[in-house]
Amino acid sequence: MRTRVAIKIHSILEQYFPERRVFLKSDTDTRFIRLRPGTQVIAFGGCALLVAWAIVATAIILMDSIGSGNFREQAKREQKTYQARLNDLSAQRDGRAEEALAAQERFNAALAQISVMQSELLSSETRRRELETGIDVIQSTLRGTMKDREAARSELADLQSKIETGGAGTASAAPAGSTPTDFLATALAQTAAERDQVIADAQDALLRADEMAHQIALMEDQNDQIFRQLEEAMSVSVAPLDKMFRSAGMPTDRILEQVRRGYSGQGGPLTPLSFSTRGEEPSPDAMRANRLLRQMDTLNLYRIAAQQAPFASPVKRAFRFTSEFGFRRDPKTGGRRMHNGVDFAASIGTPLHATADGVVIHSGWASGYGRLIKIQHEFGIETRYAHLSKLRVKVGQRVSRGDHIGDMGASGRVTGVHLHYEVRVGGKAVNPMIYIKAANDVF
Structure with missing residues (x-):
């Protein structure tokens, strides 16, 4: 088969x-x-x-x-889109910077206006107290004049009764060489002159009292207007600062109390004014003024706290963000790793600035970070500036916001020139953009 x-x-x-x-x-x-x-x-x-x-x-x-x-x-095409997006973000950043500068100028103008208004308020209160004291003196003088007028009227009545009884008592009291009729006429003339003078003084006192009352009313209106402007200025100034701290997740009550306890230089807490020297209850104006002073104290504490927290960008020249906070693909190994800061890319040697007042606790080489600067701030906050080309501060040096602390470089574990910027609270890394974005409407 x-x-x-x-x-x-x-x-x-x-x-x-x-x-x-x-x-x-x-x-x-x-x-x-x-x-x-x-x-x-x-x-x-x-x-x-x-x-x-x-x-x-x-x-x-x-x-x-x-x-x-x-x-x-x-x-x-994606590269062109990405570049256009970066240009758009750069334009938005520049616009925000201009808005922040304008807001800072408005903030400074409001503070200057508050200072002028406070001086006007204190001078107007002093003038009002002087007018009140003048009214008291005029009223006491008017009362004394009224008593003198009543006494003159009593004497005139006595003289008239003596004339009606025949002038016996008058004759015995008359001086030598004068008749009772002449003495009586002289006494009546003096009494009439004193009465006319008392009436004129009383009318003049009433006119002065009316004028002072009118001035007091005008000053009260002016004070009310000044109070309203101050209250509006306080509201406009304090609200953005309060929002900035809350947006950054910082408890405002605890922050203000810490500043109030620890700050002892100029610009500290203000002492409330008292417009009463008689042991009386404070007037509504005094209570209103003290409330404004407390708000000014709060504003001052906010400004002190804002200087001590990193509410600023470390790079003031043109730059672009190359890496955000959070998990990312490692540029060296390619693995997924946590990025504890934000990367700012610019040309080598770009000046870097402190983002808040503080003390330098490290300035030197650190593995991976390259040339590194650490600054310790208040409220348990620490900022780090890594991969620098040059260090311009030393350990123990006290710096202020905006001070030039170093230059951008490519030292350490990097793929190019940039700044690695970190913010740590209590030793734990947090997103620095929380603070930078929170201050966009204030600084």
């Missing part, structure tokens, strides 16, 4: 692939190679496979070339 199938297959192959002979002739001999049907089938299959492989390989190469070209074009 197997032989029969083989014979049938061989006959079919003979139809399509008949046996062929290839003759090889030399000078002395002639030989041939027999190509049987099976051999021809194998050779044909091999050639077909080779041609198919060549076609498939060529197609793959063409598709890969076309795909790589599209990928490069797509990469170029």
